[in-house]
Amino acid sequence: MPAGEQIVGFGEAVVRGSEDLPAAREALRQALGEAGFLEACGIAGIFNGLVRNADFSGIPLDDAALHSSEDFRDKLGLNDFSGAKNSDLSRADASQAGEGLFPHKGQ
Amino acid sequence: MPSSSSVPFDYSADGFAVRDDVTSIHRVSWEKIARAGSHWTGPQRVEIARQARAARAARNDPPWSRDALPGAEGRLPETAVEAARTIGADAHRIDRAWAESMIEALGDAAYVELGSIVVTVSALDAFGEALGRGHEPLPDAIEDGTPDGARLDAATDIGAYIPMADPFPGPNVGRALSLVPEANTLFFSNVMAMYGGPSGSFFDLKWDGPLSRPQAELLAARVSALNECFY
Structure with a gap:
């Protein structure tokens, strides 16, 4: 870059x-x-x-970010940050990644 | 240090070609902080800003060695002093138990308004440090005025420490302060001006500034990671 x-x-x-x-x-x-x-x-x-x-x-991670970051959060040590406790990481599903940060947009 | 201009945030006097819309919103932010908000008086709001600024300046010191932080001298409840200092210097260490203890003592809307002042001052102070200009002197508090008690009636528990607007057409960080409309405006008017380019938008993800989107996000990600922010 x-x-x-x-x-x-x-x-x-x-x-x-x-x-x-x-x-x-x-x-x-x-x-x-x-x-x-x-x-x-x-x-x-x-x-x-x-x-x-x-x-x-104490906001939880947005669903789109939760799903799309599943494969690298742990590798980068992000899950060790205190704020990780505010999100239910067990819900992460990489197959749902890609819907964007604004799922309500256009509704 | 900023020049001794009689106008706050006189970036041009210090040789910085900061966009007019950014300069304008910084001045408006100072005017707002000086006045009564929805849950704190003008003098209390300026004291919150002072405590947050001092604590953030000492962020690299361990918490037990920050003896030189200024006292509030009765201008704020001790719980509010602790909240302002913690959000300013140690936000990454905040957990639900601590937040709930603050909210129980202060009330959820007062906690949100206090936080909005801290995050705004932190952003504008960091901007001044990045420029190499230093911190703008805090505004003189306006003594007159009574907090209006405003709060969003329809706020919902989305699993955060505080209730907020729901549904919301954007990311959770964009509604974190929505319980107190004035608090939300104070900070997010700065977000819209400082993150998105001259005619861009935080929410629309338009981007027409001098940095490419990947360059901007690289910087944002590095700043966030060093602050140990999971979100």
């Missing part, structure tokens, strides 16, 4: 508030340009809110 390494490095530096954030910021600017950098700042910022929103409210 173009600028993938810089994107990952930037996201990690923002979340951790680490000392390499200025360097990560500059590397991303070089890779994406100013408009891309600003867009990345928006995404990094809002996801620091979205993750807290999900965790304090």
